[in-house]
Amino acid sequence: MELPNAFFLFARAEVEYDGRASSTLALGNYGILRKPDGSIQIHGANLIRPLNYMGKASISWDGDVILARSKKEVIRIRVDCVHHLIPLEEWSETKIRLIRTEAELRDKIVVDPESYLGIDPSQFEAVPEFVIDGEPVDIVFFPRGDGECLRVVEVKRTQVTKNTCYQLRKYMDALSKHYKERYGYLGYVAAPKITKSGRKCAEEHGYAYVPVDF
Amino acid sequence: MELPNAFFLFARAEVEYDGRASSTLALGNYGILRKPDGSIQIHGANLIRPLNYMGKASISWDGDVILARSKKEVIRIRVDCVHHLIPLEEWSETKIRLIRTEAELRDKIVVDPESYLGIDPSQFEAVPEFVIDGEPVDIVFFPRGDGECLRVVEVKRTQVTKNTCYQLRKYMDALSKHYKERYGYLGYVAAPKITKSGRKCAEEHGYAYVPVDF
């Protein structure tokens, strides 16, 4: 049978997936969404995430079986009964515009380190997204003169957790390995909030918590 | 207007979101999926992920505006033109059954540490999901007698990365802080694959990489 380019299908079906993992889905009523980009997703009665999904798949409908295939994955949908099948045309590819991102918080600290870190801006060069060891550090403040420590800042959009501190530690490891005794080092974790264990971990590591908000 | 409990709506609409972030979505054709659990998601022509979404929202349709609200979030959908509106009934809540998980790999090592770690099983007590500091370590092998090191294993389903090594380090920190000099400590990172930087990081930390496969 011929399938539209994009469609929403509500059907009684059972589903098998094999690829990065394997899964089976018992016979039941599911919503199946096929998009113009070739992606397909199978939804159950709850949760945002689909039960099964595949990006950029080629699909065929042969008898009562819809087969979606990509290089290393396959979804096999045995359709028992079609409740609804509607083709979707002229679907918009509009991109969403987001505000209030981590970058926004980061930039606040970059432009006003005096308020947030209590350091003299003229004494430091602020480098956002400084790449060390192939990984970008949120902000590194390089001292222009002697007698000042290098400052390393890790920013989170919502909250500082224990993991945030370990992430900062990873960066500080890399920086001190690279620059050795050329600098002293000070670490900061910044976010609107900090968890209890995050605070404890920051204290143990000697990192300062910097509250920053939108 | 009255909305069905669960539905799929294809409509020309524009969408605003405000909550954990903010976003706007220009007028266009979108697919809107409302599930029996109260979740709602708005899909564009591509990608698996919805453009906007909300779990457990109460919704109302007033004039041309669908309003979805939860505690701290709101989605406002101005509907310009309804292309399709289909109610979805008797939707199945079936759960998916997954195989080939991290736990599977972990158990392989637990039952046969001789093959994977080269240690004598009779000399150790293997504790999967050993909780230290409130966090479960994949496997800890406690030596039964003296003269053997404690073995700590971090397992990944796909590949060992640099982060895997730092995760292991976090656990080993916690274990050595807890047990002090009672043991020596050896770390292992296990997965079907390891990235280049993961291998480098493991070597620098003195962790052994353990290939393990399904």
Next chain:
DNA sequence: CTCTTTATCTCGTCT
């Protein structure tokens, strides 16, 4: 291409 990080992560699980 590969590798790494982000995310309105989502979702389960445990305190």
Next chain:
DNA sequence: AGACGAGGTAAAGAG
């Protein structure tokens, strides 16, 4: 309710 980690994470961004 908050915290924490896994995920078939997906998707974006950098090199």
